């Protein structure tokens with residue numbers, strides 16, 4: 001087949017697809033030769049790679065825009081702040097318009113953040129995060145990790161929800177003091193290890209992570225919306241603002257693992273849907289695999305494999321495919337490879353390695369192209385509607401319709417204050433959890449009552465569980481800043497004593513759920 005025939009055959013399908021670019025014929029984009037990704041293949045995952053400044057983020061932006069146009073919500077990690085411009089209409093000039101299929105447009109954006117800066121505060125409970133991911137955020141050794149796993153097991157067995165760091169700290173303190181005997185059957189733990197765990201928690205808190213652990217926990221349904229705009233229905237572009245937490249990659253990467261897990265646990269099987277339910281774009285993906293234990297990598301591989309059948313797509317964005325674990329790489333059906341700039345012998349090796357991940361091509365000299373592609377150009381190989389890889393196409397990527405750069409704080413605030421989700425998530429709630437249960441226990445023993453069986457042993461959780469989670473919340477909620485919580489401790493006994501039974505009742509529903517942990521040690525619902 002000739003050059004034109006090859007690409008006409010490869011991308012000539014009529015199934016709904018995302019328009020990515022035009023085939024480069026002798027260095028110039030051929031208007032009649034489109035390069036597309038079938039919408040139904042977006043849950044077969046993807047990789048966007050290339051050296052710095054070669055166009056990865058703009059490719060991500062372009063694909064995200066076209067998903068939104070198709071009513072598909074996306075979740076983007078905005079590591080440098082340069083995706084925030086998606087909420088603003090792009091510049092309209094001759095050069096850019098010539099490279100666009102769609103006119104300039106602003107997209108409906110929600111900003112989220114792990115610290116509450118430049119986005120709606122995201123939260124997850126310590127319980128639902130689970131010991132594996134928490135161990136990764138805290139950078140624990142194997143021994144410390146196994147102690148943490150034991151603490152989770154102890155709390156799960158006793159139906160004590162760990163909502164925030166105060167809960168976890170209290171449980172740790174309790175288990176090396178008054179609760180020593182409780183722990184014997186779990187193998188015990190050393191006060192020194194607990195000391196290290198607590199210190200690592202304090203370090204993480206000082207970096208702003210304290211706000212992240214707690215309630216209200218993010219409801220994934222809030223990320224799954226499509227809304228009417230003046231241009232038609234658009235999937236929401238959910239942007240995780242990370243520019244201020246670049247020095248805390250662990251929190252970011254583990255949060256995304258948790259989020260993927262949530263989608264996996266909570267979404268029904270979707271088979272092979274015509275279009276994905278949501279697509280993730282995971283920028284700086286190497287952070288996920290940096291010093292990850294083999295167990296964690298295996299989990300990532302599993303989540304990526306299993307989440308596909310839920311209709312969720314995951315795109316990794318990174319400088320070289322080598323940054324992504326081999327088993328995960330093997331699952332990425334759609335590839336956009338930007339240029340690799342070779343300066344050192346190591347770079348040359350990288351080109352060879354990258355070229356070897358593409359199938360042999362009749363029309364493209366892959367290693368040569370990899371070094372000669374211009375900015376915003378790429379080698380593209382995707383799955384066609386039948387799931388068969390297309391031949392490698394050299395392409396010029398289209399220009400995004402929205403603004404291609406950062407925005408100022410005032411613009412962030414405008415979007416955040418206009419969001420309907422802001423009210424739901426802006427205030428932390430603090431309901432009964434391990435902290436209160438332990439307080440109640442200590443209060444009881446202080447009264448020198450005869451020893452009582454622990455709550456978990458004599459309580460029929462299943463029968464007593466209240467119907468809905470919302471009814472399990474305390475009526476008078478308080479801000480869960482450490483200060484507010486600590487100062488209320490003086491009155492703790494009075495409150496907790498009378499609440500001892502009530503607490504058991506209130507946490508019952510959560511407790512029944514808390515018994516099952518699945519993939520990654522996360523709570524299963």
Ligand SMILES: Nc1ncnc2c1ncn2[C@@H]1O[C@H](COP(=O)(O)OP(=O)(O)OP(=O)(O)O)[C@@H](O)[C@H]1O
Nearest residue numbers: 051052053054055056057058375376397398399400
């Ligand atoms: N598809 C495109 N359309 C128009 N301009 C583009 C396109 N791709 C890249 N560019 C231009 O190239 C610049 C760099 O692109 P981009 O920010 O996407 O690089 P990157 O690979 O993400 O770099 P880094 O690794 O540093 O994040 C953009 O600011 C833009 O001016």
Ligand SMILES: [Mg+2]
Nearest residue numbers: 056057058080
């Ligand atoms: Mg970039």
